[in-house]
Amino acid sequence: MKRQAIILIALILCVLGAHAEDSIKVSAADMQALIQRIERLEQKTANPNNLGYVDGATGASKQVPKDTTVTDTMPKQKKKYQRGKFTIGGYGEVTAKHCFFSNNYLRYGKNPEKYANDHYGEFDLPHVVIYLGYDFGHGWSVGTEIEFEHGGTESAIEIEEEEGGEYESEIERGGEVALEQFWLQKAFNRYAIIRAGMQVIPVGGLNAHHEPTEYFSVYRNEGEFTIIPSTWHEVALTFMGSTENGWHYQAMFLPGLDSDRFNRKNWVKPGAGSPYEFKLANVFAGAARVDYTGVKGLRLSLSGYCGNSFRNTLSKTNAELDASAYKNVKGTVSIGAFDFAYKDYGVVLRGSFMYGHLSDAAAITQYNISMRKGSVSSKQWVASDALAAGFEAGYDFFSLNKKLVEKKQAFYVFGRYDYYDSMFKYDNQPTDMYAWCGRHRAAVGINYFPIPQIGVKAEFSYGILKQGTRADGTRGKLYNDEPQIAIGIVYAGFYEL
Numbered sequence: 341m342k343r344q345a346i347i348l349i350a351l352i353l354c355v356l357g358a359h360a361e362d363s364i365k366v367s368a369a370d371m372q373a374l375i376q377r378i379e380r381l382e383q384k385t386a387n388p389n390n391l392g393y394v395d396g397a398t399g400a401s402k403q404v405p406k407d408t409t410v411t412d413t414m415p416k417q418k419k420k421y422q423r424g425k426f427t428i429g430g431y432g433e434v435t436a437k438h439c440f441f442s443n444n445y446l447r448y449g450k451n452p453e454k455y456a457n458d459h460y461g462e463f464d465l466p467h468v469v470i471y472l473g474y475d476f477g478h479g480w481s482v483g484t485e486i487e488f489e490h491g492g493t494e495s496a497i498e499i500e501e502e503e504g505g506e507y508e509s510e511i512e513r514g515g516e517v518a519l520e521q522f523w524l525q526k527a528f529n530r531y532a533i534i535r536a537g538m539q540v541i542p543v544g545g546l547n548a549h550h551e552p553t554e555y556f557s558v559y560r561n562e563g564e565f566t567i568i569p570s571t572w573h574e575v576a577l578t579f580m581g582s583t584e585n586g587w588h589y590q591a592m593f594l595p596g597l598d599s600d601r602f603n604r605k606n607w608v609k610p611g612a613g614s615p616y617e618f619k620l621a622n623v624f625a626g627a628a629r630v631d632y633t634g635v636k637g638l639r640l641s642l643s644g645y646c647g648n649s650f651r652n653t654l655s656k657t658n659a660e661l662d663a664s665a666y667k668n669v670k671g672t673v674s675i676g677a678f679d680f681a682y683k684d685y686g687v688v689l690r691g692s693f694m695y696g697h698l699s700d701a702a703a704i705t706q707y708n709i710s711m712r713k714g715s716v717s718s719k720q721w722v723a724s725d726a727l728a729a730g731f732e733a734g735y736d737f738f739s740l741n742k743k744l745v746e747k748k749q750a751f752y753v754f755g756r757y758d759y760y761d762s763m764f765k766y767d768n769q770p771t772d773m774y775a776w777c778g779r780h781r782a783a784v785g786i787n788y789f790p791i792p793q794i795g796v797k798a799e800f801s802y803g804i805l806k807q808g809t810r811a812d813g814t815r816g817k818l819y820n821d822e823p824q825i826a827i828g829i830v831y832a833g834f835y836e837l
Contacts, residue, residue: 586634
């Protein structure tokens with residue numbers, strides 16, 4: 341349509357030019373040159389360059405430096421990519437679920453049978469993310485990401501007529517708004533890229549691949565989501581790069597976690613945040629990730645984190661801690677993870693395993709429990725060890741139909757299994773006191789993708805809580821199991837302008 345419109349305008353100018361004294365003369369050669377330029381523009385618009393390498397296992401677009409030759413692992417051939425100036429995109433989820441169990445905070449207490457017949461439902465916007473990036477050229481670029489969790493926040497100052505015209509502050513809707521990424525990057529070549537600023541810490545499969553089109557479940561997998569931060573983001577300094585034969589690597593320097601905020605349900609997850617206007621950096625940590633995508637359709641990944649956490653606090657000075665029983669406490673957090681993904685022949689397989697250890701867990705528990713009432717600490721027991729494992733498999737039945745494949749539609753039937761325990765090992769407490777922190781979860785469902793960027797999900801899951809020793813000395817279930825059904829609509833897309 342653009343081509344015809346421009347040609348029509350040019351012809352009108354020619355006709356008008358023939359009858360005007362001071363007309364603009366358009367020759368046949370000029371007309372042909374104009375048509376050729378239009379054709380080149382149409383070709384460029386119809387076939388925009390993919391501006392990053394494509395992960396053969398997940399289909400996720402990854403950024404690469406300007407004018408860099410990279411290898412697309414599906415199929416294997418070298419391509420030259422030209423970067424645009426602007427990148428815009430994001431992802432989001434609209435979800436609903438009905439849970440056939442209680443959400444009362446006492447459901448894991450001494451009398452769980454009181455809540456055996458409870459149920460509840462939720463509608464939610466778990467994550468809505470807007471991404472903006474800009475390429476300055478010469479290897480310099482910037483990226484930003486703003487996330488609205490659970491619809492963001494809605495607060496207002498109102499005048500209450502029923503209360504004598506008093507001003508009142510009201511929270512009309514809960515939620516969070518966070519700047520998850522803001523980084524500056526210099527790419528020297530494909531092997532050496534330096535990034536500084538707020539960025540995702542890619543430890544585990546979920547943090548590295550957290551867009552909702554990259555997992556089957558309606559919600560993020562419970563295991564990693566429970567025991568470590570998600571999406572984990574910190575102000576960090578990163579060195580990263582990739583090789584032509586499918587190796588991708590990252591090494592990061594960042595502030596340590598805050599042990600004041602560790603707890604029994606989420607292990608070290610709350611320690612990544614900060615209740616202050618800044619992130620404490622009294623202690624430091626390192627993180628690293630290596631991915632291999634050199635085999636068609638396959639991604640294998642190793643990642644890890646290590647850093648102290650105990651002195652990352654404002655509750656006591658270093659001098660006070662040195663003069664106390666906590667002088668030698670470090671609270672070293674060590675996390676190791678393996679994750680993988682395979683996608684080909686209509687089959688998708690994904691899995692992950694993560695194990696974490698916290699040194700001096702008993703001392704940190706004692707310290708947190710003793711903190712004053714108004715502190716940011718949850719004042720709870722924390723485990724020395726936690727783990728999470730998960731596996732999912734799906735088959736795209738639309739892959740059997742050539743026309744649907746050409747339309748890039750997909751319909752997956754999937755199954756998923758998770759096991760996690762945020763109190764896998766802990767000291768000085770009865771064995772079954774925190775049995776509810778560990779559980780199995782099994783799920784089955786479907787994913788329908790009318791286009792690659794948009795998906796419709798439905799899922800039935802069943803949470804099976806661990807057995808233990810009851811008060812009467814017998815062994816069996818201590819808590820109620822947790823079945824639920826959930827549906828969701830998701831999207832994820834990134835575009836270069």
